[in-house]
Amino acid sequence: MKEKVVMTILRRIMIAVLTFMLLATPAAWAVSNYIAISLGTVGVGTRAVSINTGGQVAGEGSLDSGVYHAFLFSGGAMRDLGTLGGAYSSGQGIDEAGRVVGYADTSAGVLHAFYYSDGTMQDLGPSGGPRSFGNGINDSGQIVGAASTDDSSTYAFLYSDGAMQDLGTLGGQNSYGTGINAIGQVTGWANVDINSGDVHAFLHSDGTMKDLGTLGGQNSYGYGINASGQVTGESSTRSGGEARAFLYSDGTMQDLGTLGGASSSARGINGSGEIVGWATAGWGGRPRAFVYSGGMMYDLNSLVVSGLNGATLAEATGINDRGQIVANTCQYAPMGCTAFRLDPVSGPPVVLPLPVVEFYNVSLNHYFMTSLPSEIALLDAGTQIKGWTRTGHAFKAHTTAQAGTLPACRYYIPPGYGDSHFFSAAPDECAITLVKFPWLFKETDAAFYIALPNTTTGACKSNETPVYRLWNGRMDSNHRYTTSTVVKSSMIAQGYIAEGYGPDQVDMCAPQ
Template identity: 35%
Template sequence: MSTSHPAFALALLLSAGAAAAAPAAVPTAVRSYTVTVLPDAMSPAGINNAGQIVGTRNGQAYLWSAGGGIDLGTLGGASSTGTALNRFGEVTGGALTASGDEHAFIYSKGVMTDLGTIGGGTLTHGTAINDRGQVAGNFHAPATGWGAFVGEGGQLRDIGNLGGASIWASGINNAGRVVGSSLGQDEFHPPQTAFVYENGVMSALNYSPSGSSTANAVNQAGQITGTDWHGPESAYLYTNGMTQVLGSMYGLAAWGTALNNRGEVVGNLGGALQVPFFAFIYADGRMSDLNTLIDPALGWTVQSAAGINDLGQIAAYGCHDSEGCGGLLLALTSPVPEPQAQAMLLAGLALLGLAWRRGLSAAYRCA
C-alpha cells in the first residue's frame, strides 16, 4: 500500500495521537524526580492536581502552592492541623477551639468553619474531603470511644462500626465512598478490618489472607490502598473486588498511604508501630524506593509519602544531611499529562478523523 495515500496518512496521525494520549504513566525504570523544599519544616498531608499541598507548619494548618503558602488559622485555640484537601483547595483537619477542644473544620475561600461535634463528645477531626465538600472523619464519645462520621451541609452523621473496639475513617471519594479501618485494639496492632461505607451500608473489605487489614485511601475509580497484616506488613491495591499485594522492600513493613486516579500508590517502608524509614512508589508493576529516583547529591532522604496526584507529583517528608527535616514536593522530570487533557486530545483526533473520512467519501462520490 502506498504511504502517500490520504487514508494511510490519517491512520498514522490517529495512531500517533492515540499513543500520545494513552493514560499509561511514565515507566518506573526511567522515572526521576526533582525535589522542591517546602517552607519552614512543613509536614505535608496531601496534594491535589493543582500541585497545592496541605499540611501543618509551626503548629497551624497550612496550604502551600507554587505562589506561596498561607496559615489557615484556628477555631480560637492555639493550634490546628491540615489533613486533606480537594481539587478546589478546600481543606479539612482539626483545630482547637477557645475552650481547648479539637473540632473538625472545613477551610474554604479564606474562611475556617467549625463542623462541631457528634455523639455527646467534644472531639472531632476531619481526615478526608471530596470535591462535593463532604468530609470523612473521626470523633470521640465518652460512652462509645472512637467513631467515624461523614459531614455534609453542616451535619455530622455517625456511620457505625463493624464490631471492633473503635473505628477510623481515612478516605472519601466523589461518589461518597468512605474507607477506613475497624480496630480490634488500636491503630498499630491487629486484628483490624478494612471497611467500605457507601449508600448507608458499611461492609468489610474481605480480601486479606490473614483476615486483618487497613484501608488508608480511595481514588475516584474506587480503588483502595492500605496495609495487609498477612506475615510481614505489606501494601496492597484493591480494584473491583480483586486485590494485588504490592509487597515490601528491604525486609521492612510496607503500608500504602495514598494513590492517584491512575492507580499509582505511594507509601512508607518502616519498622515497628509503623515508624517510617523510607518512602516508596508502586507504578508500572513494581515498587521503588523513592530515594533511588532522586539525585543523591541533593543530600535528602525521603522518609515518608503523604500524597500523589494525577501528574505524578508527590507530597513527601524527608531529612537532609545538614539542613534538618521538612516537607518536600517531588515532581517527575517528564510530567504525565492529566487524564482530562488526554481525553480532550482523543476527542479532537476522533473529530478530525470523522471530518477526513467524510471528505474522502465525498471526493470518491464525485469521482
Template identity: 30%
Template sequence: MTHRSVPAVLAAVALPVVLLSAWSGPAVADGTGAPAYRITELPSLGGSISTATGVNDRGWITGSSTLAGDRITHAALWRSGRVTDLGTLGGDNSAAVFSSHSNRFVVGVAETAAVNPDGEDWSCSVFFAAAASHHDCVGFVWQDGRMRPLPTLGGHNGFAAGSNRRGDIVGWAENGRLDPTCSGTQIRQFRAVRWDARTHRAHELPPLPGDSTSAATAINDRGDAVGISGACGFAVGGVSAAHAVRWDADGTPHDLGRIGGVQWNTPVAINERGLITGFANVPGGATPASFYPNAFAWSPRSGIRTLGTLPGDVLSEGLGLNDHGQIVGESCQAHLANCRAVLIEDGHMTALRPQAGTPLTLLDADDINDQGTIAGTARHGASTVAYAAEPVGPR
C-alpha cells in the same frame, strides 16, 4: 495507622466561621527548577496547633485544629480562607486525618459520649492533642452542617480515612472479635472498610491470606483502594502494616511488595492512573518495629520503588498525590525532627520553602489537588499552623 499527629445524638449545631487574618505571601523554590507557590497561613479554631491534611478539587482544605487551651482537637474545614469547626459526635475530640477528595463532604474520626467498655484507646487518639480518653471513636461524614457517624463492622470503634469524588469512603473498623495479635489496650480485631456512596453501608475489605487485620487509607474513582494488612498490634501501624495492599473494586487484595522493611508498609494515596504513594520502612532502624521509612511510589508497570530523601536526611514520607503524578510529603534530617515539606515530580524530590524573611517553616506537604494546590503544616514561632500553597507563574 501513621505516626502523624495530628451515646451521640446527632443534631444540627452552630458552626463558627473565622476570617483569614494571618500572613499570606509568595514562596520560591530552592533553585532546582521547582514551581513557585503563594503560601497562605490558615486560621485556627482558637488554639496554637493546626494541621492541614487534605485538599479537594474545589480547593477545600481539611484537617484539624485545637481550641483555645490546646486540650481539645476538632476537625476543621477551610474554604476561601475561612475555617469551620465541624464539631464532634458527643465526645470532646474529632479530626480529619487523611487526604479526602470528595467535593461534597468531609470524612474523619470523632469521639462519642460512650466510654469504651474494654478500655481501648482507638487509633484516633493518636491525632488528638490531649491524652487518650478511652471513649469510643468512629468514622464520620460531615455534610451541609451536620456530622453523622459511619457504621462499624459490629465493634465499638471505626475510622474514616479517605473518600473519592463519587462519594465512596474507606477506613477501618472493629468487628467485635477478640484478636490475640492485638497489643497494648487494643483487644478487638479490625478490618478495612469501604462505605458505599449511596447508603454508607459498611463492606469489609479483607486482609491478605494469613493476616488477621487490615485498614484502608484511600480510594480512587474506579473503586481501587489502598491500605495495610498484618497483625492487630496497636491499630496504629507497625505490625499492622506488615504488607502494603491494593484492593480491586471487587475487594480482592494484592500485595504491593516492600522496599526493605517488614513493618510500617503504608500506602496513603492512589490516583486515577493507579499510581500509589506512601511510606515504608527501609533497613536501618534500631528494631524491626522502629519507624524508619522512605517515601515510595508504586505503579502497575514498575512496581514499588523508594523515592529516597533530600540530601543529608534520614527518612521521608509520601503523603499526597494528584492525577498528574505529582507527589507531596516530607523529608526529615532526624527521626521526625527537622522535617521539610517536599514536592516529588518524575522521581526528583525538591524542598518547598517560603520566601526569605517570612515567618513560616514548612514542615510537611500532606496533599495536592489537580490544580497543584498543596495543603500542609508549618511552624510559625511557637505555633503549629495549617497552610495552603497555590502555584504561581507558568508550569
C-alpha cells in the same frame, strides 16, 4: 510404593514449573524522574499530607514554640491556617479548589474537625461535644473523618450539607474514616467485633460498610481511595506480623511488598492506580518513600534528579492524577522535617533495577531468592506455598538487558536432589549445567540481568556490589546468594562452600 514416590516427585516438579510459568518475568517498567521542590516552613519543620491536581498541598508545620499549625502551600507560598482558638491544628485533606480539612484545638482545648475556605476556618463540631477529626474532602464538599462519643467510642463520619452522619462499624465499637473519593465512597478502618479489638480496613459505599479483610494477619487500615474505588493502606500478614502495604481492587487485597525489608505502608493512590507510601529497604532498616507503578515498587530517593540536596525521603503521603507526589524527610510529626513536592520530569523515563529478595524455609533449611513481585507476594502470603519467610537480605538486579549485564539462568533442582533452585549469570556455567546434571529443569534463561566480576580477580566495578554464592554441600543441594561478608563467613563456618571468582569467591556484581 516406588511408583507412588515417583508420581509424588513428578507432581511436585510440575507444580514448581507451572508456578514459575504463571509468574513469568514481567516486562521492565519505566518510571519518571522527579524534581524535588521544598515547600518551605511555617516554623522549624513541615510535614505534607495531601495534594490536589493543581499541586496545592495541605499539611502541618511546627512553629518555633513547638506547637503545630495546619498549612496550605499554594502558588509557591506557605500559608499558616491558624486554629479554632486553641494552640494546635493539622491539615489532612485538600480538594481541587484548595479547600482544606483537618482538625484543630478550640478555645476550650478540644480537638475539632475544621473546614478551611477563603481565609476562614469553620468548626465542624460536634457543638460542645467531644473530639472530631477531619481527614478527607471531595469536590462536592463531602468531608470524611471521625468523632468521639460520650461513651469514649469513636465513629467514622461523613459530613455533608451541614450534617454529620455516623457510618457505623464492622460489628465492633469503633470506626475511623480517612479517605473519600469523588462519588462519596469512604475508606478507613473499624473494629470487627466487641471483644477482640481487631480492626479491618473498610469501603463504605451506598450506605454499606464492607470489610476488606487482611493479608492474613489481625489488622488492616485503609488510608487512600481513588475514583475507581480502589483502596490502599496497610495490613499485618499474620498474627503479630509486620505491616505491609496493600492495594484492594476488584474484591482482592494484594500485598505490594517492600523495598527489600520487612515493612511497608501505602498512604495515597491516584486515578491511574499509582500508589505512594513508605517501605523499609532492609531488615531493621529505616523507612524510605516509595512509588508503586506498573506492578513494581520503586525507592523515590533514587528517582529524584535534583532538589533534595542530600536529604532522604522517609515517606510519601499523596499523589495526584498528574503524578505529582508529596513526600517528607521523616514520619508522623513535622518538627525538624522538610516537606517536598516531587514534580515529574518530562523526557524519557528511567528503568531501575529491582530487589532480588531472599527467603528461608526452616523445615527444609533452604534458601531461595526471586525478583518477581508476584512470586514474592505468593511466598509472603504463605497460603499456596508455605513455610517461607524473608531473611531481610536482598540485592538489586535488572529486569531487562543493560550494558555490562548478562542474563541469569534459573534451574529447578527436583526432589531427591535438593528441591531447590540454582542461579548463574555465567554463560558457560548455564550451558554446561544441564549437561552435567540432566535431572535439572531450566525454568528460564533470564530470571534477571546482572554483571559478572573480573573472572581472574573477582573484582566488581566501583558502582557495583559483590554477590557471593554459598553451596551447602549436602545431598539436598541448596545455594545461598548474599552481598554480606558477615553472612558469607557465617555460612562457611557452618560448612558451606564458597563458589565464585578470585580470592574472595565473588559470583556476581549487583547494581547499587
